[in-house]
Amino acid sequence: MAKLNDSDKTSSGFWVTQEAPIEAANPVATPQAEAPDILRCAYMELVVTDLAASREFYVDVLGLYVTEEDEEAIYLRSTEEFIHHNLVLRKGPVAAVAAFSYRVRTPEDLDRAVAFYTELGCEVRRSEQGFVKGIGDSVRVVDPLGFPYEFFYQTDHVERLAWRYDLQKPGELVRLDHFNQVTPDVPRAVRHYQDLGFRVTEDIQDNEGTVYAAWLRRKPTVHDTAATGGDGPRMHHVAFATHEKHNILAICDKLGALRLSDHIERGPGRHGVSNAFYLYLRDPDGHRVEIYTQDYYTGDPDNPVVTWDVHDNQRRDWWGNPVVPSWYTDASLVLDLDGKPQPVVARTDSSEMAVTIGADGFSYTREGDETKGFKLGETL
Template sequence: MKKGEGTVGVGDAVRVVDPLGFFHEIERGERLIQRYDLHRGAQIARLDHFNICTPDIPAAYAHYKSLGFGCSETIEGDEHELYAAWMYRKQTVHDVAFTGGAGPRLHHLGVATHESHQVLRTADIFGALHEEKHIERGPGRHGVSNAFYVYLRDPDGHRVEIYTSDYYTGDPDHETYRWNVHDDRRRDFWGNAVIESWYKEATPVLDLDGRQQPVSSSVLDESAVQVGADGLG
């Protein structure tokens, strides 16, 4: 495990980037992809991505670019100011996404299923168990990433996305797709409303010594751009 800190410049400002941890080996587990007798619930295939609320999207973008991450999609203002960025190392839409907001905080953990009906099955199971209160948002289809999704909250309030149907980003000339912040399809391709808790609530994070990181306010707040179905207030 290696730990390190770096700095990146944004205009005339320089800020410290939080430490990162990397690993180069892991114990191998049993291959379970065809152990259908063991598959239950959403039939999760893998851990897919993390979504992080950060007050400085350009700094996060520049730092992860310097680590070799690509950028599949962004949400931008009319002057190309960054509201959010989806960045990847594997050949999918994202391994980490940065959403403008008070942070650093964990917005959600994304886990992938193979097919969209498994997302719907997840919602049906929660309904059948009378636990529908844990379904925060969806099912729906994102504009960004094209993914079919449902967002759940665990008993401690942490957010998990059950996710499928994004796309391949492995072409060497893959171009970043740029959504305008005024396009109400960016968060939900069908125009369904994005609820306030999804924009405002997230989980505080700890530093490498287990201490809660202080939260800084964001300059850009996507939820303040009230368009289409996003009429919050």
């Protein structure tokens, strides 16, 4: 907010400005090559250590639909999806993410992806048969931030089950909504992803200009991915959308009935950032899954960028409910193209958890009315 004017502050306590070029101390080069035209986040490939346990969680509890499965992998989709899958669960020795996969507009965008990342000196592999079932010609790279990114256009079409209300559960997951990546240097990540064609919709900063997190979109929602400041590259979460808020509450109720409530890590609650209603779960391997509903349209080029003060106690939860420490500290490893875990580099900027809670941090409900304790009677 150092750079933000009082006149840009809204009646809701955050700032809105137009997206501006990002300065990064150690920027990734901007390629001459044109970026591939990304449509949306399309699927995540997750390595899980116990395929049966993961199936129970994602299929029996969360109710994702199995498009195809074998002894090594399960291909899952959400209710309204017509491409082959939104999630691949693959059996492996170490719980991690094998790919953040984006769909591009045309087959030719794969050539653009190859050129773009080759110019950046990244490892690039292309497979005409695809790296997973149901997906054709694909490009996988380790991006400059260390994340395994995939791009594809060709995919098998499957039936969109949106009208199959006879199959629905109270906690129906209807769409893949977004990814969230942990990375040490948020401005560096944002700058690079802008080069890849992403637009910033919201971020969290402090008065000194430290950026703690930023949200980035291709499709006109608040995000297709986000950069969360922390030791990385790691995967913070993958998010599925429901239609209504009660669907999210129903997932909690069901976990309680199954005596699996310890899979609930944080929420349900209302986000400040994105204005969405949310819930965070942890799967049997500890991979974090968000359930999310009702953010807003962001598709206009001059869509206002929302900036939150890191000390605003309603930024992460609009109701001021505390963020559990694990939510800040835990995340999943990501793999290189040979399936080996990427080394994790420590964040050197201030951590959001440190500046908001504990001895050296503070949060406020009303700016200028700074209180250590979060809320009445709370003693975390």
